[in-house]
Amino acid sequence: MGTASLTKLVIVGLGPWGLCALERVISGARRRAGDDPAIRWRARVHVVEPAAPGCGVYRMDEPDYLILNNACGQMSLYATPTDGPPPRYGVGFYDWAVARGYRWVGDECRIDPSGRPLTPDDYLPRRIMGEYLSWFFDTLVSEAPAGIEIVVHRTEAVDVTAAPAGKEQVRLADGSSVIADHVIVTTGHTANASRDDVPGILPVPWLAPYPVTGTLAAIPAGSTVGVSGMGLVAIDVVTALTVGRGGSFDATGGHLTYRKSGHEPTISLFSRTGEPYTAKAVGATDVTGVYQPVICTPDALDALTGRPGARRLVDARGELFPLVFAEMQVGYYTQASLLAKGAAEAAAVRRQLERAWSASTFGPAVEDLATRYGPYDPGSDFFADDTATFATSKDYAEHFRAAVEDDLAEALRDGGSSPLKVAHGVLRSLRDAVRGVVEFGGLTVESYLDFQAHIRGRVKRLEAGPPALRSRQLLALLDAGVVRTPFGPSPSLHPGEGPGVLLESERLDRRVSEPVDWLVRGHLDDPTVDRSASPLMARLYAAGRLTQLHYDGVPVGSVALTRDSHPIDARGRAQARLWVFGAVTEGTRYFTHYIPSPKSRIRAVEDIGACVEAILA
Numbered sequence: 220m221g222t223a224s225l226t227k228l229v230i231v232g233l234g235p236w237g238l239c240a241l242e243r244v245i246s247g248a249r250r251r252a253g254d255d256p257a258i259r260w261r262a263r264v265h266v267v268e269p270a271a272p273g274c275g276v277y278r279m280d281e282p283d284y285l286i287l288n289n290a291c292g293q294m295s296l297y298a299t300p301t302d303g304p305p306p307r308y309g310v311g312f313y314d315w316a317v318a319r320g321y322r323w324v325g326d327e328c329r330i331d332p333s334g335r336p337l338t339p340d341d342y343l344p345r346r347i348m349g350e351y352l353s354w355f356f357d358t359l360v361s362e363a364p365a366g367i368e369i370v371v372h373r374t375e376a377v378d379v380t381a382a383p384a385g386k387e388q389v390r391l392a393d394g395s396s397v398i399a400d401h402v403i404v405t406t407g408h409t410a411n412a413s414r415d416d417v418p419g420i421l422p423v424p425w426l427a428p429y430p431v432t433g434t435l436a437a438i439p440a441g442s443t444v445g446v447s448g449m450g451l452v453a454i455d456v457v458t459a460l461t462v463g464r465g466g467s468f469d470a471t472g473g474h475l476t477y478r479k480s481g482h483e484p485t486i487s488l489f490s491r492t493g494e495p496y497t498a499k500a501v502g503a504t505d506v507t508g509v510y511q512p513v514i515c516t517p518d519a520l521d522a523l524t525g526r527p528g529a530r531r532l533v534d535a536r537g538e539l540f541p542l543v544f545a546e547m548q549v550g551y552y553t554q555a556s557l558l559a560k561g562a563a564e565a566a567a568v569r570r571q572l573e574r575a576w577s578a579s580t581f582g583p584a585v586e587d588l589a590t591r592y593g594p595y596d597p598g599s600d601f602f603a604d605d606t607a608t609f610a611t612s613k614d615y616a617e618h619f620r621a622a623v624e625d626d627l628a629e630a631l632r633d634g635g636s637s638p639l640k641v642a643h644g645v646l647r648s649l650r651d652a653v654r655g656v657v658e659f660g661g662l663t664v665e666s667y668l669d670f671q672a673h674i675r676g677r678v679k680r681l682e683a684g685p686p687a688l689r690s691r692q693l694l695a696l697l698d699a700g701v702v703r704t705p706f707g708p709s710p711s712l713h714p715g716e717g718p719g720v721l722l723e724s725e726r727l728d729r730r731v732s733e734p735v736d737w738l739v740r741g742h743l744d745d746p747t748v749d750r751s752a753s754p755l756m757a758r759l760y761a762a763g764r765l766t767q768l769h770y771d772g773v774p775v776g777s778v779a780l781t782r783d784s785h786p787i788d789a790r791g792r793a794q795a796r797l798w799v800f801g802a803v804t805e806g807t808r809y810f811t812h813y814i815p816s817p818k819s820r821i822r823a824v825e826d827i828g829a830c831v832e833a834i835l836a
């Protein structure tokens with residue numbers, strides 16, 4: 220073997236996932252050059268990105284009140300360190316921020332030697348993640364070994380068409396084009412052209428949540444705003460309309476009090492389920508790869524899917540989630556018994572539950588443990604809204620507040636020790652197990668639709684919430700009357716008599732209807748291919764190079780892909796020189812919205828790594 224011929228590669232979109240692709244190229248090339256200089260990867264990598272390379276949604280001009288949803292010690296674009304001295308870019312986010320001089324000055328994360336040091340458990344502004352990603356990109360490029368040339372195009376890709384000799388031509392918005400052997404598409408959160416889920420014609424437009432400093436500026440102080448959603452995006456919107464308008468929080472004891480600026484509107488939160496998010500446990504570690512399941516095991520999942528034989532389609536709610544819930548109970552009771560009686564008892568409880576599962580006596584075993592350690596039913600935790608009924612708006616508002624408060628108390632238990640939060644951590648650690656069953660059409664069509672509409676969001680609610688700080692702030696905003704929850708779950712929207720919109724409760728015994736002046740979308744849609752606002756996606760779809768995933772001949776959104784990430788064209792052929800990763804593949808894949816990093820965020824690194832190996836090896 221000797222020096223390879225030059226491969227021309229285009230990475231379209233350099234947010235965190237495109238950056239991960241570049242890292243895989245450069246780390247792979249460095250490893251090979253180190254092993255034997257004669258065995259080199261030779262590649263010209265064209266990076267196409269109109270914005271700051273590497274940053275994606277983490278804009279460096281964002282206000283600091285927009286913070287990350289992950290502790291800084293858990294994030295690293297250098298996710299698979301190898302033996303020997305790391306390259307200069309081989310630095311995780313926490314170490315980078317410390318080395319850069321970031322410290323806490325009051326609530327602000329600043330470069331200031333007089334501040335308090337950061338800890339790996341801290342949640343930093345997204346702006347600083349943008350700086351890290353930008354630094355990572357620059358350092359990565361400067362460390363590219365001989366044989367790897369990087370060409371940056373600060374513009375958008377608008378089309379990819381077949382070129383002679385099996386190559387691809389990438390057309391760019393600046394009028395130029397690039398001929399390549401392979402094209403990796405990592406375009407992330409591309410917008411959709413139109414929304415079809417807004418009922419009727421409403422007299423006010425839905426405001427998009429981002430950028431928070433742009434769209435939300437139209438909302439005047441003292442007006443009323445309905446925010447649809449109660450997850451991470453809604454929290455950004457609430458924070459922008461309060462802290463972003465000059466409001467602040469005073470801390471007294473463990474409590475926060477909101478001090479109004481007078482510039483904020485009154486915000487009514489509502490959502491389909493009506494259940495608030497759950498916060499991440501303070502100081503908890505990511506147990507992915509550490510937690511060893513005893514019930515939701517690879518063998519049990521193979522029995523479900525029929526692997527390694529002919530694939531059997533699975534019902535997620537009826538067949539997969541009972542295993543997941545049982546495993547969460549194992550996590551819960553192992554932790555509860557550990558706290559009560561120590562490690563030997565915890566090991567005994569774990570064994571007891573494992574044996575009970577095999578002997579089909581799991582229910583009685585859990586009942587027994589519930590008498591000793593308290594009840595925990597993951598099904599009710601997960602589908603918390605299914606059985607909830609509320610007589611009045613006040614009942615619902617009290618339920619909402621109590622849910623935030625109770626969850627916060629669990630999140631604050633010492634070092635992530637809450638059994639409830641441990642159970643949620645087990646759910647997170649099973650992400651790959653769930654992927655193995657549901658991805659690439661692994662569910663029946665009914666279950667696929669159920670999974671997308673009712674299960675995916677609920678998993679996210681339990682395992683991918685914001686930091687506990689946000690719950691403390693939300694409680695203070697509820698107390699101040701700046702945030703309200705008057706409508707109960709699933710309110711309907713109607714044109715009002717005046718210029719606003721009428722929100723009307725649908726699941727309260729005593730109906731409530733109130734007008735709001737503005738509506739803000741407090742959630743993001745997944746990017747689609749059939750109604751994408753991205754010229755690139757729209758053209759690839761119109762040309763039949765991208766198609767939707769189909770079930771029984773019915774298009775169900777997302778992009779049809781082979782398991783090794785090639786889109787499938789309208790004639791059913793894999794596009795061998797195109798590769799697609801990230802948010803646009805959600806549906807065919809599962810859980811694609813994260814910064815590639817170790818543990819529960821490693822899948823992107825593995826999938827993109829396999830693509831780069833296949834292209835360059």
Ligand SMILES: Cc1cc2nc3c(=O)[nH]c(=O)nc-3n(C[C@H](O)[C@H](O)[C@H](O)COP(=O)(O)OP(=O)(O)OC[C@H]3O[C@@H](n4cnc5c(N)ncnc54)[C@H](O)[C@@H]3O)c2cc1C
Nearest residue numbers: 232234235236275276287288375376406407408812813814
């Ligand atoms: C507001 C917000 C906050 C989030 N916060 C977190 C968080 O705290 N932690 C976490 O783990 N995840 C978070 N996420 C999830 C998010 O999916 C990932 O963290 C990350 O952004 C995914 O990276 P990406 O590269 O796939 O997409 P993006 O970040 O969207 O980057 C895609 C890039 O592609 C470029 N692009 C698009 N089309 C073209 C084209 N035609 N030509 C050239 N370039 C193009 C865009 O300019 C962009 O830079 C957040 C998501 C959002 C929307």
